[in-house]
Amino acid sequence: MKTIYLDNNATTQVAPEVLEAMLPYFSDLYGNPSSMHSFGGQVAKKIREAREQTAALIGATPDEIIFTSCGTESDNAAVRAALAAHPDRRHIVTSRVEHPAIKSLCAHLSRQGYRVTELPVDKDGLLDMNHYERSLSPDTAIVSLMWANNESGALFPVEKAAELARKRGILFHTDAVQAVGKIPINMNTNVIDMLSISGHKLHAPKGIGVLYVRRGTKFSPFLIGGHQEKERRGGTENTPSIIGLGKACELAARNMEAENTRVKQLRDKLEGKLLELIPNSRVNGSRSYRLPNTTNMSFEFVEGEGILLLMNEYGICASSGSACTSGSLQPSHVLRAMGVPFTMAHGSIRFSLSIYTTEEEINFVIDKMPAIIERLRSMSPYWISEKACATQ
Amino acid sequence: MWEYTDKVKDHFLNPRNVGEVENPDGIAEVGSIACGDALKLSFKLDENKRIKDVKFKTFGCASAIATSSALTEMVKGMTLDEAMKVTNKDIAAFLGGLPQEKMHCSVMGKQALEKAIENYQGAPSTEPAAQIICECFGVTDLEIERAIRENNLSTVEEVTNYTKAGGGCGGCHDAIRHIIEKVRAEAKPIVRPKLSNIQKIKMIEETIDREIRPSLKHDGGDIELIDVVGNRVLVATRGACATCKAADITLKHFVEQKLRDLVSPELVIEEVTP
Numbered sequence: 301m302k303t304i305y306l307d308n309n310a311t312t313q314v315a316p317e318v319l320e321a322m323l324p325y326f327s328d329l330y331g332n333p334s335s336m337h338s339f340g341g342q343v344a345k346k347i348r349e350a351r352e353q354t355a356a357l358i359g360a361t362p363d364e365i366i367f368t369s370c371g372t373e374s375d376n377a378a379v380r381a382a383l384a385a386h387p388d389r390r391h392i393v394t395s396r397v398e399h400p401a402i403k404s405l406c407a408h409l410s411r412q413g414y415r416v417t418e419l420p421v422d423k424d425g426l427l428d429m430n431h432y433e434r435s436l437s438p439d440t441a442i443v444s445l446m447w448a449n450n451e452s453g454a455l456f457p458v459e460k461a462a463e464l465a466r467k468r469g470i471l472f473h474t475d476a477v478q479a480v481g482k483i484p485i486n487m488n489t490n491v492i493d494m495l496s497i498s499g500h501k502l503h504a505p506k507g508i509g510v511l512y513v514r515r516g517t518k519f520s521p522f523l524i525g526g527h528q529e530k531e532r533r534g535g536t537e538n539t540p541s542i543i544g545l546g547k548a549c550e551l552a553a554r555n556m557e558a559e560n561t562r563v564k565q566l567r568d569k570l571e572g573k574l575l576e577l578i579p580n581s582r583v584n585g586s587r588s589y590r591l592p593n594t595t596n597m598s599f600e601f602v603e604g605e606g607i608l609l610l611m612n613e614y615g616i617c618a619s620s621g622s623a624c625t626s627g628s629l630q631p632s633h634v635l636r637a638m639g640v641p642f643t644m645a646h647g648s649i650r651f652s653l654s655i656y657t658t659e660e661e662i663n664f665v666i667d668k669m670p671a672i673i674e675r676l677r678s679m680s681p682y683w684i685s686e687k688a689c690a691t692q
Numbered sequence: 693m694w695e696y697t698d699k700v701k702d703h704f705l706n707p708r709n710v711g712e713v714e715n716p717d718g719i720a721e722v723g724s725i726a727c728g729d730a731l732k733l734s735f736k737l738d739e740n741k742r743i744k745d746v747k748f749k750t751f752g753c754a755s756a757i758a759t760s761s762a763l764t765e766m767v768k769g770m771t772l773d774e775a776m777k778v779t780n781k782d783i784a785a786f787l788g789g790l791p792q793e794k795m796h797c798s799v800m801g802k803q804a805l806e807k808a809i810e811n812y813q814g815a816p817s818t819e820p821a822a823q824i825i826c827e828c829f830g831v832t833d834l835e836i837e838r839a840i841r842e843n844n845l846s847t848v849e850e851v852t853n854y855t856k857a858g859g860g861c862g863g864c865h866d867a868i869r870h871i872i873e874k875v876r877a878e879a880k881p882i883v884r885p886k887l888s889n890i891q892k893i894k895m896i897e898e899t900i901d902r903e904i905r906p907s908l909k910h911d912g913g914d915i916e917l918i919d920v921v922g923n924r925v926l927v928a929t930r931g932a933c934a935t936c937k938a939a940d941i942t943l944k945h946f947v948e949q950k951l952r953d954l955v956s957p958e959l960v961i962e963e964v965t966p
Contacts, residue, residue: 603728605694605753609704622753623728629829629852629859631728642726646751679710679757681732681749682725 301615304661308501309450309478309594309652310619314544315503321547322505325540333537334528343539350546354510357549358495359486366511366529367542371477371498372401374511375444377522377533378473378494379405382442383414385471385518389441393470395419395427395456396637401496402444402475403633415439424586425454425638433464442471447479447495451621451634451650452585453594455479459490466491471517477501481552482559482591493517499541503654504548508541555655563653564592566662570651571595573666578673584640584648593653596621596635598644601683602676607649610672616665621648643682696754697788703758708765711747718812722804727829727856729756729797733763733804737812743767743775748804755794762786763801772809778802779842780854795854799839825867828860833871840875846903848872887956893920895955903950908933908942915947923958925951928965939963 305313331340333347351362368374379392379402394406396418410416417435419427427445436443443465447458462472473494479485480495481502487495494517499508513519513532525534552559575581580600599607604620611618621632623646630636631645640648651665677683696704713719716734723730729752738744746768748760763783767775780798784790790798822832839845839854848868852858858868887895900917908914913933918926927947933939940963948961 601725601751603752603756606704606757609701609754613705629728629856642728646725646728679707679749680751681721681730682751 304614304616304664306651306653306657306661306665307617307619308654308657309453309650311500311506312503312654313656314500314505315548315551317551318504318544318547322540322544325543333539334526346543346546347537347539350542350549353546353550354497357485357553358480358497358512359488360512361515363530364487364512364515366513366532367537367545368509368511368533369507369538370509371399371475371496371501372509373522374496374498374509375399375401375473375475376405377511378496378513379409379442379444380522381513381519382471382473382494383409384520386441389439391415391417391437391439391441393417393419393432393435393440393443393445395421395445397421397425397449397451397454397634398444398446399450399475399477402446406444419445421454421637423639424589425449425452425584425634426586426589427456427461429457429460429464432461436465436468436470438468440465440468440470442473444473444475447474447476447485448482448591449585449634450478451619451632452596452638453478453590453652454585455483455589455591458492462490462492478591478594481549481556482593484556487512487514499545499548502548502552504545505541508538508545510545558655560592563655563657566657566659567593567595567651567653569659570653570662570666571597574669577666577670581673582644584635584644585638591652594650595652596648596650598640599647599649599673600643601680602647602673604646604648606676607647607672610675611668614664614668616668618652619650621650622646694755694791694794696758696791699762699786699788700755700758700790703761703787704754707757707761709747709761709768710749712749713745713747718808718810720804720807720811722807723752723800724830725751728752729800731756731760731800731804733760733808735767735808735812737772741771743770743772752797752800753794755790756797756800758787759783759790759797759801760804763805767805772812775805776809778805780839781843792850792853795843796856799835799854803835825871826855826857826860826864829856831855831857836868836871837875840872846872846876889920892956896920896925896951896959899951899954900947903954904947907946913939913942918964923956923960925959925961926964927961929963 329343331343333340333344351365354365355362392406392414394402406416419432445456445458445461448455458474465472471493474492475496477496477498480497493514495512497510500506521532523534582598584596584598604622608620621635623629623631635645635648713734713736717737719734721732732749735743735746746764748764750757750760766786780802783798783801822834825833825836836851836855836857843854845851848858848865851868858865912931914930916928916930918928929939943961951959
């Protein structure tokens, strides 16, 4: 059975060009980039190149790029560095819909005595900027807001938010793991101090991340060790993955237009057709301010896990924000923060496309989904009563 | 991804007895859409008062649908007395087991069955008034007490897995802990037949494993059973217990008490030093 992979916000396939670029560094070219000999030196040269490629994707300079092990490490490093830079400040501003990498970290810090403000979002998953501005205080050490939400795809106006923080001398970090590679980002035209990237969200492998730190930002390392990454992150470089990430960033820059035209059109087609073919369905979150590859849809009176397992029978991969899929008993914190009604939240499915998604695949999914939903609805005690209500 | 047994998958992909029985003798609906799962069960009896036809409609995850389907298969042909004896454990066992986090699905099945039978019998509301403990999922003290008794639960997490209570805001965790203590205190030692030596040793071992060791491990300690001589239980302390000044108190007041409660009131604990 062919896999139809529409779960690219969870992880992406490693691009064939990326894999090819990496392979020699697992075998023949195993040198340590820190070595004095040219056998290691040639690897150092490739890492320099990867740093340039990565910087170019987001309009940064190479020395602003720190390679890490993942998005979570980047997030932890950023927040910890900001708190260390302002030991007198005890307040953190974030949102209710952050990825666990930030959400759990902030919860942990609040147990250690930090004051954490979690900004709410509206039904579209968007921030109230007035509320945001009011939350900033002289005691605020750092603001951490995600650029794009992994579940809804909603975009936060982080560039504007960073300006408001900068005016008050507050450091600004953004978890841009879902945004980088999907929407154009230019660090030259904003004042964001730190930004997190995760390799496996943009067709590089798992186990590689980036923390962008703006030149001049006071930074102390999270991992203390050797002189690597200009003493900002100890540990021997993950050379194949860094080189792979560089290649992935180069490809992402090249594919940016396709992502925002062709991928977006496929997403819109999928969403539009499913809304049309499946009654009592809806899109969760803003349809204007969001990533081009993501749609979060809900199908009323059925439950997400059942939907996913029936989709699985056709090889279709996606995610759900329902309670049953998370192992917790409540729907995802993002959907709850957006106030998605229970009848809808339990039946939520996130489709996230990539540049490898084809029209044929989207047509297949459009063909299969209505029957899947219908099958589960025919078992649901609520669906019948709803239809009965409607006809009365 | 959940690790479902083939039987769970089969009952999810090919559910048996979906729908509603026409002119049912008994019918019940449990759960709610806010809770994330709900089950509507209806049945009809034949002339011998056996369940002739039984159908379900379920809103919920794959295991909720599979347990509903399994339940209908299990009770078809049973008398109501027999059906009343089906426990949530039986339903889970029929499916070859369920993930711990999904046990509440089997509890929901059991509840629906009982309510449908009560509905047929004219719902004798002899039960004392139940009080809602978990506001998030609308779970009552009676439901929690029952799940603790029938499944021998001892932690809040287990209660959440079986009843959903405590799985939302967490505000009722203390209340749940209180109910666990109450129920476990109630569990009076039943009159035991005289134990053979081998039975006694086995029970001591089981009690240590299940009731004692987890608490000790929680504080970094442990205990090892060295020998049983008559009613003398010889143990050695390990881990943090081995160096703890309060270890004798723990041994006397906790370990010995537990063994006396659960195995035999004559037991005396003795520590052997290596």
